[in-house]
Amino acid sequence: MNLELSGKTALVTGGSQGIGRAIAFGLGAEGAKVAICARDKTRLEETAREIKSKTNADVLVVPGDLSQLDEVNRVATTVRDRFGRLDILVNNAGAIRGGDFLKIPDEQWAGDWSLKILGYVRMARAVFPIMQAQGGGRIVNVVGAAARNPTPGYLPGGIANSGLINFSKGLADLGAPSNILVTAVSPAATATTRWESLIAQQAAVAGKTVEAQRAEAASHYPLKRIATPEDIADLVCFLVSARASFITGVCITVDGGATRGVYL
Numbered sequence: 001m002n003l004e005l006s007g008k009t010a011l012v013t014g015g016s017q018g019i020g021r022a023i024a025f026g027l028g029a030e031g032a033k034v035a036i037c038a039r040d041k042t043r044l045e046e047t048a049r050e051i052k053s054k055t056n057a058d059v060l061v062v063p064g065d066l067s068q069l070d071e072v073n074r075v076a077t078t079v080r081d082r083f084g085r086l087d088i089l090v091n092n093a094g095a096i097r098g099g100d101f102l103k104i105p106d107e108q109w110a111g112d113w114s115l116k117i118l119g120y121v122r123m124a125r126a127v128f129p130i131m132q133a134q135g136g137g138r139i140v141n142v143v144g145a146a147a148r149n150p151t152p153g154y155l156p157g158g159i160a161n162s163g164l165i166n167f168s169k170g171l172a173d174l175g176a177p178s179n180i181l182v183t184a185v186s187p188a189a190t191a192t193t194r195w196e197s198l199i200a201q202q203a204a205v206a207g208k209t210v211e212a213q214r215a216e217a218a219s220h221y222p223l224k225r226i227a228t229p230e231d232i233a234d235l236v237c238f239l240v241s242a243r244a245s246f247i248t249g250v251c252i253t254v255d256g257g258a259t260r261g262v263y264l
Helices: 018-029 041-055 069-083 106-134 152-178 193-206 210-219 229-239
Strands: 009-013 033-038 059-063 088-091 137-142 180-187 251-254
Touching: 009 018, 009 069, 009 106, 018 033, 018 041, 018 088, 018 137, 018 229, 033 041, 033 069, 041 059, 059 069, 069 106, 088 106, 106 137, 106 152, 106 180, 137 152, 137 229, 152 180, 152 251, 180 229, 193 210, 229 251
Parallel strands: 009 033, 009 088, 033 059, 088 137, 137 180, 180 251
Antiparallel strands: none
16 A cells, blocks of 8 residues: 655654654654654664655654753754655653652642643644645544543543543644644553563562563553554554545544443
């Protein structure tokens, strides 16, 4: 299947590791020019070298703190000026911490939401005029399965994720007249460094080995495994491609069948 991504330009936030890194690799392998953004310049440069060596893609490193409005605008402008246009935005930066509802301080709620919610909103707002002026574009918001699966220990994330799905739907309506297609992807547990750290913490609390804790976590999924970053990246690459030109305003949950609700 030809995704027709060759020559397209993409910005992937949170692109230095995990899901964002896999998305950047996938887009680069399909021939897109890719800009990756995160706070850690050293890690970004390492990822860029790996993408270039394996895909020969044109990769631009743009360090930035997307919890700050001026940084968001600088990143968007830098990518546009370097590539001449911006066809694809993948909002992926920001991890929200869980915890005891009665003990999470206001500073943690506000700080995590500033990067995840406002970071997505501000970046979309920064690229929207660019995409309008060039006749269209694609925006994918990487959200999270907690949006439709509330848990008491992850209320900050569940609230943020459900809000971002609402945001994605509304933004799709706003973008449609300008041929800007907006979708959301909600991964469940995914095999990243962050996930392994969480498993290690849970194993220590439960008095189990990391291997036993990992196996127990995977057993809750019908497919008996968690997602890989590439599982998420493949879907994102499809959604920003010419093969998905009639798909907008939807959220696709990637959880191996774990979500029990039915959404018609």
